[in-house]
Amino acid sequence: xxxxxxxxxxxxxxxxxxxxxxxxxxxxxxxxxxxxxxxxxxxxxxxxxxxxxxxxxxxxxxxxxxxxxxxxxxxxxxxxxxxxxxxxxxxxxxxxxxxxxxxxxxxxxxxxxxxxxxxxxxxxxxxxxxxxxxxxxxxxxxxxxxxxxxxxxxxxxxxxxxxxxxxxxxxxxxxxxxxxxxxxxxxxxxxxxxxxxxxxxxxxxxxxxxxxxxxxxxxxxxxxxxxxxxxxxxxxxxxxxxxxxxxxxxxxxxxxxxxxxxxxxxxxxxxxxxxxxxxxxxxxxxxxxxxxxxxxxx
Amino acid sequence: xxxxxxxxxxxxxxxxxxxxxxxxxxxxxxxxxxxxxxxxxxxxxxxxxxxxxxxxxxxxxxxxxxxxxxxxxxxxxxxxxxxxxxxxxxxxxxxxxxxxxxxxxxxxxxxxxxxxxxxxxxxxxxxxxxxxxxxxxxxxxxxxxxxxxxxxxxxxxxxxxxxxxxxxxxxxxxxxxxxxxxxxxxxxxxxxxxxxxxxxxxxxxxxxxxxxxxxxxxxxxxxxxxxxxxxxxxxxxxxxxxxxxxxxxxxxxxxxxxx
Numbered sequence: 092x093x094x095x096x097x098x099x100x101x102x103x104x105x106x107x108x109x110x111x112x113x114x115x116x117x118x119x120x121x122x123x124x125x126x127x128x129x130x131x132x133x134x135x136x137x138x139x140x141x142x143x144x145x146x147x148x149x150x151x152x153x154x155x156x157x158x159x160x161x162x163x164x165x166x167x168x169x170x171x172x173x174x175x176x177x178x179x180x181x182x183x184x185x186x187x188x189x190x191x192x193x194x195x196x197x198x199x200x201x202x203x204x205x206x207x208x209x210x211x212x213x214x215x216x217x218x219x220x221x222x223x224x225x226x227x228x229x230x231x232x233x234x235x236x237x238x239x240x241x242x243x244x245x246x247x248x249x250x251x252x253x254x255x256x257x258x259x260x261x262x263x264x265x266x267x268x269x270x271x272x273x274x275x276x277x278x279x280x281x282x283x284x285x286x287x288x289x290x291x292x293x294x295x296x297x298x299x300x301x302x303x304x305x306x307x308x309x310x311x312x313x314x315x316x317x318x319x320x321x322x323x324x325x326x327x328x329x330x331x332x333x334x335x336x337x338x339x340x341x342x343x344x345x346x347x348x349x350x351x352x353x354x355x356x357x358x359x360x361x362x363x364x365x366x367x368x369x370x371x372x373x374x375x376x377x378x379x380x381x382x383x384x385x386x387x388x389x
Numbered sequence: 390x391x392x393x394x395x396x397x398x399x400x401x402x403x404x405x406x407x408x409x410x411x412x413x414x415x416x417x418x419x420x421x422x423x424x425x426x427x428x429x430x431x432x433x434x435x436x437x438x439x440x441x442x443x444x445x446x447x448x449x450x451x452x453x454x455x456x457x458x459x460x461x462x463x464x465x466x467x468x469x470x471x472x473x474x475x476x477x478x479x480x481x482x483x484x485x486x487x488x489x490x491x492x493x494x495x496x497x498x499x500x501x502x503x504x505x506x507x508x509x510x511x512x513x514x515x516x517x518x519x520x521x522x523x524x525x526x527x528x529x530x531x532x533x534x535x536x537x538x539x540x541x542x543x544x545x546x547x548x549x550x551x552x553x554x555x556x557x558x559x560x561x562x563x564x565x566x567x568x569x570x571x572x573x574x575x576x577x578x579x580x581x582x583x584x585x586x587x588x589x590x591x592x593x594x595x596x597x598x599x600x601x602x603x604x605x606x607x608x609x610x611x612x613x614x615x616x617x618x619x620x621x622x623x624x625x626x627x628x629x630x631x632x633x634x635x636x637x638x639x640x641x642x643x644x645x646x647x648x
Contacts, residue, residue, distance in 0.1 A: 124464060124520075331606065368494070
């Protein structure tokens with residue numbers, strides 16, 4: 092790497108070499124690394140998804156489209172896909188409602204240093220280990236866990252409320268994990284709303300729900316949509332949360348794909364399922380990038 | 390209305406922190422079955438000190454995070470200088486190419502790495518994890534340093550040079566010191582990304598060469614013991630400290646700036 096690297100378009104540097112050389116030298120290490128570690132692996136996986144079987148040993152390489160027929164050949168996968176989708180929708184929906192409300196409360200009911208501290212407190216758990224946070228929920232919602240103990244303080248003979256190893260437990264863990272995203276994106280969107288718009292509406296007699304649904308929600312829509320994408324995409328690929336919080340009911344597309352790579356060693360099927368999921372993810376991005384651009388334009 | 394809003398915020402914070410607090414408290418409770426009443430002990434932490442597997446995995450995690458942080462910060466800072474200080478064709482495409490490691494579910498990236506590293510003979514293990522972690526951290530470094538560069542005026546460097554400073558001199562004496570908070574912040578962020586990374590490490594680990602999150606995961610799947618609570622608490626506190634350090638150096642995404 093040339094030491095001139097850090098300098099932008101300067102006469103001295105230009106005299107010694109064309110500027111694109113330095114630009115390329117600055118960019119090459121990062122992009123070579125990304126190519127080796129992310130782009131080539133994705134391309135290789137795409138190729139694997141057209142194979143008949145994992146090319147181990149001396150098995151002949153047979154190209155086929157059969158892996159993409161999996162949903163047709165193994166109908167139980169449709170049920171799994173539906174389970175993943177509904178977990179994704181529930182998680183995203185709950186995060187949207189709670190996250191928007193929390194962001195609104197931050198913007199309208201706090202200020203200054205208190206607001207800054209509260210925001211950091213909301214975001215802090217997000218950057219800690221997700222696995223540990225999922226594990227911590229098992230302490231609360233297992234039978235005889237914290238939730239049961241707490242309820243039995245007031246009602247000693249209460250039946251167990253523990254719901255570990257159920258679908259709601261998975262959704263709870265995922266909401267806990269991804270809520271901070273929604274708070275942050277809605278917070279940024281709500282901050283940019285002009286106070287005068289709200290005051291004008293109120294002075295014209297608008298009640299709070301009119302202000303909420305006719306002004307705040309539409310104007311903060313880009314934040315809501317961004318947050319929803321940021322949550323939905325990782326959630327439908329989740330496998331660790333369903334495994335720990337869902338136990339035997341926790342079969343999702345994420346866990347099925349994981350199984351193909353760690354248990355069944357059916358890499359072509361796993362690759363095909365992963366790329367089917369990636370297609371869904373890209374479709375979500377494509378659908379909503381249009382919405383976002385339109386709302387940014389108006 | 391304001392009171393309800395504040396109460397709601399308090400409830401959200403309880404929701405976010407309650408399980409973590411319960412989990413941490415159980416690491417100091419004597420009962421191996423998490424039974425109450427609470428009986429304070431440091432027994433599980435002492436047990437941990439004698440658990441060679443977890444200690445080794447812990448050191449692996451720390452070294453991996455340090456190396457990831459150093460490499461990703463060095464490479465990412467260079468790329469950020471090009472992406473934010475130079476104009477060239479294809480710049481927007483290169484910026485978009487930073488997104489896949491962030492936006493594609495880790496499950497897909499991780500399994501893709503597994504397939505590719507196996508196929509090319511790179512194999513699995515700590516070296517493979519390092520390749521993966523650095524790739525995940527580079528986009529974050531580029532974005533954090535790039536944000537720092539955006540707020541830094543380019544004309545300061547030009548002023549230094551018009552006063553006779555050489556480009557290298559100007560970079561090291563003007564740009565770099567001003568950019569240092571962003572770079573330190575990015576390094577801490579990269580450290581945290583690696584320290585907390587589980588999915589990719591999971592697919593690239595081999596028995597005997599694992600990281601702390603991978604060991605914690607296999608321990609949880611075997612059954613809960615307060616020892617897991619103890620090690621989880623340590624990991625949690627460590628990443629919280631690193632992230633607060635990051636927030637101190639590089640104020641991320643203008644948070645609180647406009648208030």
